[in-house]
Amino acid sequence: MSTTLSDDLTRLSAVQMADRLADGAITSEQLTQAHLDRIVRLNPTLNAYLLVDPEGALATAREVDRARAAGEDLPRLAGVPVAVKDIACTEGMTTTAGSRMLADFVPPYDATIVTRIRDARMPILGKTNMDEFAMGSSTEHSAFGPTRNPWDLDRIPGGSGGGSSAAVAAYLAPLAVGSDTGGSIRQPAAVTGTVGTKPTYGAVSRYGVIALASSLDQIGPCARTVADAALLHEVLAGHDPMDSTSIDAPVPDVVGASGTTDLTGLRVGVVREISGEGFQAGVQARFDEALDQLRALGAEIVEVSCPHFGYAMAAYYLILPSEASSNLARYDAMRYGLRETPEGSPSAEQVMAASRDAGFGDEVKRRIILGTYALSSGYYDAYYGQAQKVRTLIARDFEAAFEQADVLVSPTSPTTAFALGDKTEDPMAMYLNDIATIPANLAGVPGMSIPSGTADEDSLPAGLQILAPAMQDQRLYAVGAALEARLRETQGGYVIEQAPEIEVRA
C-alpha cells in the first residue's frame, strides 16, 4: 500500500507538491522518501541517476518540515525534491560529468546554481547521468552506461541530459537541472515527453558547472509541465558576480507568464529552414497541428526565413570543439582526477598523456582533436574565424526574424527517440539530432521544448521548440503554457500521461 501512496505523491506536479507542502497536507520527508523509493525500484533499470543521496536529501527535507512546523517563511519550492545533472559541482558529493576522468572527483565547492537550490531549500535527490562532458545526444557516451528512455527501454532518452529528462519522465524527480550547449536540455525533453528550457545565455550562472563550450553552455530547468519549469527557472536564474558573462538585470517574470491562456495578437514565426524535409512524419504532423492550436489561441502564424541556419551545424562543430579542447585541457592528472602512471619513471607529460588516453572516451577525444586542429595556426582563420562569422550571421538572422515574429517555433528534434546503439557508430547522424536546437546556442537566445504529442508511427513523444529574443524568456513560458493547456484539452491529457508503465529489468 505504501508503495502506491508513494507513487501517487511522485505523480503530482511540482506546483501541486509545493501547494500541498504549504498546506501541510504532506511533508517533504514523505515526498522525498517517495521519490527515493521509486529510484531504488527503477533506477537500476533506467540508469538515470549516477549518484543518489538519500541522507542528504532527507536531511534537507526534515529541516524544511521542521522550519515549516515552526511557522517560518519558506521559498515556494522548499521541500520539493530536485535532481541535478552531474555536470554541476556539489560540495562533498562526487561530480563526474559522465567521465571516467572524474569518476572519483569530489568538488570542494558548490556551483552557484547548487547554492541557489540549497537556498531554495530543495532536497537534492542525486546526480543524473549524461554524455561524457555533455558531448552527445543520447547519453550513450556516458562512461557509466546509457540511460534508458522510460517510454521504451530500448531507446535513448536524448542527450546529453538524458538522465535528467528520464528522471523527470519516470517520476524519479519532479524537477531536474540540465545544461544545454546545443540542445542538451531541449532534445531530451522532446524525446521523453517532458518540458525543458535553455534560458538566455548569461541568465543562469555557469560558475561551478563543468564547462563544455563556454560561449554556448547554459543551465536550465527540466520538468513535466511549463509551470513547474518556470518555478525552477526562477530559482536558477539571476546575476552572479562569479560568472563574468552573467547578465546583471532582473529575471523576466517566467512564473507569471506561465499562467498565460490567450495568445491573441502574438506573431508566431515558423522558420522555413528548420521544418519539413528531414523531419519524421509523425513529428511534423504534431508540429503542424500545434500551429493550428496556436491559431486557435489567437496567434498569427507567419513564415520567416533564417538563411544562414544551414551553416549552423558546421559552425557549431568548430566553435564547440575549439572551446572544449581548451576547457578540457585541465584534466591532466596533476591535481585531481584519474591518474594513469606508465611503467618506469615517466615524465609529467607522459603521465598526462596516459591519463587523458585512459580517462576520456572516444567522442571526447574526437572533439578535442577537432578543436585542437581548428585552432591551430594556419587553420584558425579558415575554421574558428569563419565559424565566428557564421555565428554573427545567425544572430542577425534571429534579429531579422524577431522583427517579423514575437517568437519562433519548430519541431525540437527531427525524430522521436531512436534505438540505443543506432547512431553510436555514425557521429554525423548523431550530430544531426541537434539541427533545430543549435542556432539558439550560437545566438544566445532562449529556447524551450514542450511535448506536442506522440508520433503515429511509433507512439513516442515529439517535441515543439519555442524560441524568443534574448532576455525575453517569459515569452517561452507564455506560449508554452497556453499551448500546453490547449493540447491537453485536445489530446485528452498531458503527453507524459501516455507513457507506459516501466517494466523493471533485472
Next chain:
Amino acid sequence: MSTQTAAGAEKTVPFEEAMSRYEPVIGLEVHVELGTRTKMFCGCATGFGADPNTQTCPVCLGLPGALPVVNATAVESAIRIGLALNCEIADWCRFARKNYFYPDMPKNFQTSQYDEPIAFEGYLDVEVPPREGLDEEPFVFRVEIERAHMEEDTGKSTHVGGATGRIHGASHSLVDYNRAGIPLIEIVTKPLTGAGERAPEVAKAYVGALRDLLRALDVSDVKMEQGSLRCDANVSLMPTGSERFGTRTETKNVNSLRSVERAVRYEMTRHAAVLDAGATILQETRHWHEDTGITTSGRPKSDADDYRYFPEPDLVPVAPSREDVERLRATLPENPAQRRRRLQEEWGYTDLEMRDVVNAGAAEVIEETVAAGASAAAARKWWMGELARRAKTAGEGGASVELLDLGVSPAHVAELDGLVTSGRLNDSMARQTLEGVLAGEGTPTEVADARGLELVQDDGALQAAVDEVIAANPDVVEKIRGGKVQAVGALIGQVMKTMRGQADAGKARQLILDTLGVEG
C-alpha cells in the same frame, strides 16, 4: 636539445672585435608582477612568501567549473603603466587563451592577451650614463614600446633531486600555486636598432628606467631578485650595413640590472663567434648564469610554436571609457627623469653625486630621509656611505640587498642625524648607534639610551680632564705656547681617552686653548 652543459661556455669573440663587424638588434620583454591585493581573476591573496598552496581557490587551481573574473585594479594599473609609457590605450580589448600543457599552469592555458593588448605603440626615453673613465655626456635613447598587456602568472615549480635545480635530472617536482593567477603586465619593446656598441648599456638603462617608472607608479614592488620584475633579453646580430635582422635568441633568468647588461653583451660576443664561423644562430631560449656570466642553451623556440590562441570566452571584453583613461592619466606621478633633475637641484648635489645616488637606487630613500628632517648632505652621507657598503653584502650568502631591506628606515636615519646635530652623539657614537639599529635593537634613540651613548655635557668633568692632561704634559704645553698650535692634537687625544670617548673633541680643543690662553 643542445649537448651544451651548464659548465661549458661556448666560443666568443672580444666585444670590440664583434662590434667592428656586426650591428646588434635587441628587444626586451619585461614581466611585472602587479602589487594588487588580490589575484588577476580571483579573490586570493598575493603576498610573497606564504606557505605553499595556501593562497589558492577553485579559480586559480583550475578546478572543474571554476570561472575567472577580471581584477579591476589590475586593469587600472595596466592602463596607468601604458599611459606612463606614452602608449595608446585600447577602447576595447579581450583576453585570449594561450594553450599549452605544463604542470605549473592549472588550466593548461594561460589567460593572457594576444592581438588586442590593453596598451600599444608607446616609448620611453632612457638616459644612458657615460661610460666609466670616459669623459662623455650621457645620451638619451628612445626605446619604442610595442605593447603592454595583461596576463596571469603561472605556479612555481621546484625541481627536486637533481644537481642543478633544473628539471633535467630531477626525481620529482613540487608546484606552488600561490603564484598562479598573480597579475602580470608584460611590456614588450620593438626591436631596438642603432644602439651599436652601447646596446648592452641601453638594455640596462631601459630596465632600470622602467623599474623606476613602475616604482613611481606604485603598481609593483619591482624586486628583480624576488621575481616581481623579470626580464627576457632578445639579441641578434646583423653584418654592419645590413638591414636584415639576424636570428635571435631569447635569454631568460636575467634577474638584476647588471645581468641585463652582461647577458646582452655575452650573447653579442657569442653570436659573433657563431656567425664568424659561418654557422647559423639557433632560434632558442637561453638561460643566463649569473655566477659564470654565460648563457646556455634552453628550449628550441620557433615561430612554429603553436599556442592556439583564441579569445577567452569566459570573460567579457575590457572597454575602458575615455573618461576613465583621462581620470587615470591625472593620477600619473612625475616622470622619474624630471623628478631626478628637480631633486638634484633641491639637494644641491653635483652631477656625479646625483648619478651615484640614482645608480645606487638611493634617491627614494634619501628623499624620504630628507622629508623626515635630515639634511640632504647627511642623508647622502649615511645612505651612500655606511649603509650602501653594508647593503652590498647583507643578503643571504653575502649577496646584496636593497637599501630599504637593511632594517633601517629613512626615519631612523633622520633621527640619527638629529642626534648628531643636537650634539648628543659624535660621529663614532652615531656609527655605534647605527650598528644597534641594524641589529634590531630599536630606534636610534632607544639604542643610544640602551648603550649609554651620549657626549658628556658636563663642562666641569671636561675641564678637570683638560687640567689633568695639561699638568701631565709640560713639554707639549711648551710647544703650543711657543706657537705650534697643531700640537694641541696630542692633548685632545689624551683628553678623549680620559673621557672614554664620550666628549666632544671640538669642545675639548677649545677648552685646552682657552686654559692655556692661546688663540686657536
